[in-house]
Amino acid sequence: MLKKSPLALLCAGLLLSGSVLAADYQFTADSKPATDSTSTKNKAVYNELDFANKTDFENTDKGFIAPLINNGDIDGVIDITGLNFMQKKDAPPSVNPSLWRHAQLVNRGGLYKVSDHIYQVRGQDISNLTIIETNTGIVLYDVEYSTDSFKRSIELYEKERGKKPLKGVIISHSHADHFGGFGGIYASGLATPEDFKSGKIPFLAPEGFVQEAVSENVMAGNIMARRAGYQYGNVLTAGPTGGITAALGPVLANGKSTLPLPNKSITKDGEKVNIDGVDFVFYLTPGAEAPAEMVMYIPQWKALSMAEEVNHLQHNIYTLRGAQTRDASEWASYINAAITRWGNDVEVQFGPHTWPVWGNQNVVEYMKDQRDAYQSIYNTTIRYANYGYRPDDIADNAKLPEKVFNKWDNRPYYGNTRNNLKSTYIKNLGWFSGNAAELAKYPDGARGERYVKALGGEQKVVDLAVQSYKEGDYRFTADLLNNIVSYDAANKDANFLMADALEQLGYQEENALYRNLYLSGAHELRVGGSVPNKLSTASPEVIAALPPEMLVSYISMASDQIKAEKLGNHTVALNIDGTKFLLDLHNGVLNYIKLDADMPAQKADTTIEIAKTDLVAVIAGKEKMDDLLNNGKAKIEGDREILKQIASTLDLKIKNDMNLVLPLQKANQIQ
Numbered sequence: 001m002l003k004k005s006p007l008a009l010l011c012a013g014l015l016l017s018g019s020v021l022a023a024d025y026q027f028t029a030d031s032k033p034a035t036d037s038t039s040t041k042n043k044a045v046y047n048e049l050d051f052a053n054k055t056d057f058e059n060t061d062k063g064f065i066a067p068l069i070n071n072g073d074i075d076g077v078i079d080i081t082g083l084n085f086m087q088k089k090d091a092p093p094s095v096n097p098s099l100w101r102h103a104q105l106v107n108r109g110g111l112y113k114v115s116d117h118i119y120q121v122r123g124q125d126i127s128n129l130t131i132i133e134t135n136t137g138i139v140l141y142d143v144e145y146s147t148d149s150f151k152r153s154i155e156l157y158e159k160e161r162g163k164k165p166l167k168g169v170i171i172s173h174s175h176a177d178h179f180g181g182f183g184g185i186y187a188s189g190l191a192t193p194e195d196f197k198s199g200k201i202p203f204l205a206p207e208g209f210v211q212e213a214v215s216e217n218v219m220a221g222n223i224m225a226r227r228a229g230y231q232y233g234n235v236l237t238a239g240p241t242g243g244i245t246a247a248l249g250p251v252l253a254n255g256k257s258t259l260p261l262p263n264k265s266i267t268k269d270g271e272k273v274n275i276d277g278v279d280f281v282f283y284l285t286p287g288a289e290a291p292a293e294m295v296m297y298i299p300q301w302k303a304l305s306m307a308e309e310v311n312h313l314q315h316n317i318y319t320l321r322g323a324q325t326r327d328a329s330e331w332a333s334y335i336n337a338a339i340t341r342w343g344n345d346v347e348v349q350f351g352p353h354t355w356p357v358w359g360n361q362n363v364v365e366y367m368k369d370q371r372d373a374y375q376s377i378y379n380t381t382i383r384y385a386n387y388g389y390r391p392d393d394i395a396d397n398a399k400l401p402e403k404v405f406n407k408w409d410n411r412p413y414y415g416n417t418r419n420n421l422k423s424t425y426i427k428n429l430g431w432f433s434g435n436a437a438e439l440a441k442y443p444d445g446a447r448g449e450r451y452v453k454a455l456g457g458e459q460k461v462v463d464l465a466v467q468s469y470k471e472g473d474y475r476f477t478a479d480l481l482n483n484i485v486s487y488d489a490a491n492k493d494a495n496f497l498m499a500d501a502l503e504q505l506g507y508q509e510e511n512a513l514y515r516n517l518y519l520s521g522a523h524e525l526r527v528g529g530s531v532p533n534k535l536s537t538a539s540p541e542v543i544a545a546l547p548p549e550m551l552v553s554y555i556s557m558a559s560d561q562i563k564a565e566k567l568g569n570h571t572v573a574l575n576i577d578g579t580k581f582l583l584d585l586h587n588g589v590l591n592y593i594k595l596d597a598d599m600p601a602q603k604a605d606t607t608i609e610i611a612k613t614d615l616v617a618v619i620a621g622k623e624k625m626d627d628l629l630n631n632g633k634a635k636i637e638g639d640r641e642i643l644k645q646i647a648s649t650l651d652l653k654i655k656n657d658m659n660l661v662l663p664l665q666k667a668n669q670i671q
Contacts, residue, residue, distance in 0.1 A: 022466040027493045029526040031241050032500050034093035036506045037472030045097045049406060051269045055313065056319035056408060060105050060355045063113035066160050069152055072109055072124055077148045078253040080123060082238040083107045083245065092240040094507040099515065102413045103245035104161025105355060111156050115358075117278075117301060119161065121153035126232065126249035127352045129153040130305075132298075134276035138169035140304065141296075142352040143184065145177040146253035166190040168278040171205045171262065172307035173293035174212035177248075178352055179205075180257025183541075196263055202275060206284055207261035208292035213259060214550045215291075216323055218542060222654050225535040228252065228321040230660060233516035235523060235531050241503075242519060247313055247414040247512035248353040248650055256539040261547065266294050283338070291324055295338060300492055302347040304363070309334055310370045312354040312408070315376065316415040318423030320513055324429040328420065332375035338651035339367050342453065366409060373410040376400060377417070381424040392432035392546045395422040415509040445663060448483035459486050462493050469501055474508075477501035489529065489662045498661075521661045529659040536656065544616045548579040551612065552592050555650065557617065560670075561588040564649040570642050573604035576612050585646060606638035619652065639640070 034042070049380070072080025091100035091411070110122015114130075129150060130141035132287055144150045158164075171179045177429040185191050195201045206543045216224060220662040229235055233243035246252055264273070266282045275281050280298045289308045296305045309331065318325045335437040350356040357366045377400075384394045395418040404410060405417065412420075432438060441447065455461050461480055468477040481498035484491050499522035506518030524531050546554060565588030566576040580595040582602045595602065614633055617623035625643060636643065651670075658668045 010441075011515070017060050020491075022463045024644045025466050025497070027496045027568060029496060029499075031522075031526075032503060033241070034507050035148070035211060035472065035504055037474075038504045039093035040260045041508050042091070042096055048096055049408075049411075051097070051101065053094035053408070056105055056355075059357070061109065062355075062533040065111040065113055065119075066156065067110045068124055071154050072250075072255070074152060077146055077255055078107065078251060079127065079238065080250055083243065083250045085239065086244070094241045095244055096508060096510045096515075098411055099244060099577045102247065102411070102512070106247065107245050107314070109250070111160055112355075112395050113116070114356050115301060115303060115348050118303060118348075118350060119157060120350065120356075122355070123157055123250055124153045124156075125177070125181070126246050126252045128249075129157075129181075130352065131157050131161075131566045132278070133161075133164070134167050134278045135485070137276055139163040139168040139170060139275050139280075140166065141170045143347070144181035144253070144639075145257055146181050146255050147187055147258065147360040149253045149254065149345075150181035151188050154184065154188050154190070156243075156576060157415055161309070166195075166201055167262075167332040168202045168204065169196075170280070170296065171203075171209065171260070172296070172305070172352055173206060173290035174196070174209050174216065175290055175308075176213070176217050176257045177252060178308075179213065179260055180266075183258040193330050196260070197652070202264055202273070202282075203260065203262045204264050204266060204273060204282075206282075206286070206292045206294040207265045207267045208286065209262060210547065210550070211289065212292040214546060217257070217259070218550075218554060221536075221542075222656055224322050226656055226658055227660065228311070229531075229533050229535045230517050230520035231319075231321045233512075233520065234535060235520050235522065235533075236516065241507070244515065245413075245512050248311065249501075254534040256541060257540040259545040261545065263671070266360065283334075283341075285334040286389045287327050288334055289315060289532055295334070297346075299345075302345050304346045304349045305351055306335070306338060306340055306349060308670075309338075309351060310349070310367055311351065311414070313407075313413040314373055314410050314415040314417065314420070316423075316513075317374075317420040317427070319418070327427060328374045328378040328381075328424050332371045332378065333378065335371040335374070337368055339364060339371070341657075343367075351605065356474070367408055372401075372404045376404050377420050377424055380423050382428065385429060387424055388434075390435065390457060391422045391425040393426060395419070412511045414511070414513060444482070444527055445487035448486035451483040455483075458494065459489070459492055462491075465497055465501075469497060471615065473503045474501040478505065485525070487660060487663060489659075495525040495528075495662075499523075499613065501510055502619075524659060524661050529662040530657050530665060531659075532587065533656045540616075540620050543619065544613065548576040548612060549582075549594050551615070552581050552583070552594075556590045556592055558650050558652055559590040559646070560649045560651045561590075563647070564588040565592060567642075567645050567649070570606070570646070571602075571604040572646070573602065573607040575607075575609040576615060584645075590646070590649075604638070606636065606640070606642050608634060608636045608643060612636040618647065619650065621652070 043542050064192045086103050087102055091097040112120050114120055117133045119131045125144040125146055129144055129145050132139040136392040191201050232246045236243035269283045271282050282294045283296055285293045293307050295307050307380055329572055343364045347360055348356055348358050357363045380398050381394055398421055403508050452458055452461050461484055463478040465477045478498055478501045481494045485498055494496050502518045502522040506515045508517040571587045574581045574583055582593050584591045618625050655668045
């Protein structure tokens with residue numbers, strides 16, 4: 001008989017002990033309390049940061065006028081009361097004390113006076129509504145995410161300050177939580193669509209606003225909205241073991257957003273616009289927090305809004321909901337330019353998230369601290385990369401200056417420092433670290449099956465994961481079990497144990513988004529997937545608001561190229577309300593070009609003339625093209641069947657409840 005090697009005996013002993021450990025583990029779908037390991041780690045945070053400093057608590061309450069109506073609660077939209085449970089209480093073991101402190105600051109709200117002429121409603125949504133009182137009316141600065149939230153916020157303002165005519169709207173950048181509530185302007189009776197269409201009421205936004213808003217919220221809107229629901233904790237129940245905060249505000253309101261179209265774009269730095277007797281000066285900051293963004297200064301009041309370029313937290317270089325990766329160095333340069341430009345005069349800085357900063361010295365120091373954080377992230381990443389460190393190594397091991405990153409305003413409540421370092425590497429050098437093994441890596445499911453086989457099967461992987469869990473190594477527990485979960489949704493022991501590991505990681509997190517994603521992932525594993533999703537940034541209303549060229553771009557993206565490939569090559573001349581396009585279906589790809597007057601005449605197999613509203617109705621399945629043609633609402637020349645065949649390739653029934661941890665459901669897969 002062959003003797004077993006010492007290594008084989010050791011492995012057998014480990015697996016045996018693992019089996020013993022697994023035998024007494026409770027594999028259930030129930031949420032678990034914080035473990036001793038988690039509790040110890042969270043207690044240590046009190047010795048790392050200056051919890052005795054209460055300045056932020058004084059500033060969040062400064063200028064308070066009145067509480068939110070109904071405590072901020074709106075049935076089916078947002079539950080603010082449920083997110084106020086942490087006020088005036090000590091952090092429980094299941095929440096990082098630093099994140100608990102931040103939640104105490106941002107999970108409160110009401111109407112506040114920022115300075116003479118400037119008021120904010122905070123805490124009614126993830127973003128603030130800022131109302132600027134001009135000579136004879138008001139200018140709105142960012143309008144929250146939800147129509148219902150906006151209606152409630154403006155109602156509170158009017159209750160305390162009186163109803164005033166709307167003189168203008170300014171949207172700082174292209175993220176939906178700043179413009180999605182625009183429909184509330186109409187619902188509240190402040191203006192009509194014609195007021196903006198005609199230019200009677202100026203609506204200002206940065207250059208590229210519509211293109212970038214569509215790119216994020218429509219083209220990739222379905223997956224972004226799904227990931228946002230996990231990121232912001234919308235699928236969680238508020239409480240010490242669930243949702244705590246969304247960091248920028250209490251939580252993102254549920255519901256559909258709207259897509260407004262500005263009647264004036266800010267296209268150059270230093271552009272001055274006078275609205276009802278007040279001068280607003282704008283500078284563009286693209287490529288930092290948003291691809292289309294601008295900051296604003298009001299000289300007569302020495303009031304500055306840096307939009308979302310500065311906040312009372314560290315922001316994302318790459319957002320986990322998915323978006324373009326940002327440039328940390330450019331971000332720092334914009335803040336530095338603002339300090340140079342207005343640092344001698346500014347007296348108040350207010351933004352669309354968190355609370356203002358008052359006093360020249362305080363504003364400048366606050367902005368310098370924020371600048372230092374982003375420049376440090378960039379410099380550190382590139383310096384370590386030049387030594388040969390890989391993205392994950394930099395993220396976990398890079399040393400950063402404590403004087404920068406221990407400041408409360410730079411803590412990683414929204415942007416995680418590890419993620420920001422890794423993302424800066426990818427922004428500048430791409431995802432590949434130089435290790436050729438990464439080029440050969442299988443997708444998660446195929447890779448997981450091979451690892452599980454190599455480790456001796458699913459039960460042995462679970463046994464090892466239990467051992468890792470009991471040692472408090474929750475990162476490795478999740479990593480081990482993901483090899484099973486990535487291809488097998490039926491192994492309940494693996495699902496429940498991975499959920500328990502993600503839950504403990506969530507309890508330990510100082511970052512609100514990481515906490516929410518860990519706990520949301522745990523929830524998905526426990527319920528077996530298909531978690532309902534109430535968020536939608538690509539709703540029919542948003543599609544209907546798209547300008548013609550973007551609508552055609554959306555149609556091109558939504559075409560199933562495998563189906564279209566079978567149709568052969570065809571051209572269609574499309575006239576949408578006088579805007580002309582040539583569609584070229586070639587090799588299954590639906591290309592398009594907007595036709596200008598100086599272009600030569602183009603031949604087409606089919607020519608169609610249709611109103612945008614009718615085309616949207618066809619896309620949404622509310623109208624049939626044949627009915628429009630027969631009723632004279634659309635005109636066609638050439639082969640009618642070609643158009644019907646192209647329409648049949650549009651893939652518009654994408655579900656929005658896709659799994660993000662478990663394997664993609666069969667019903668959600670491309671057929």
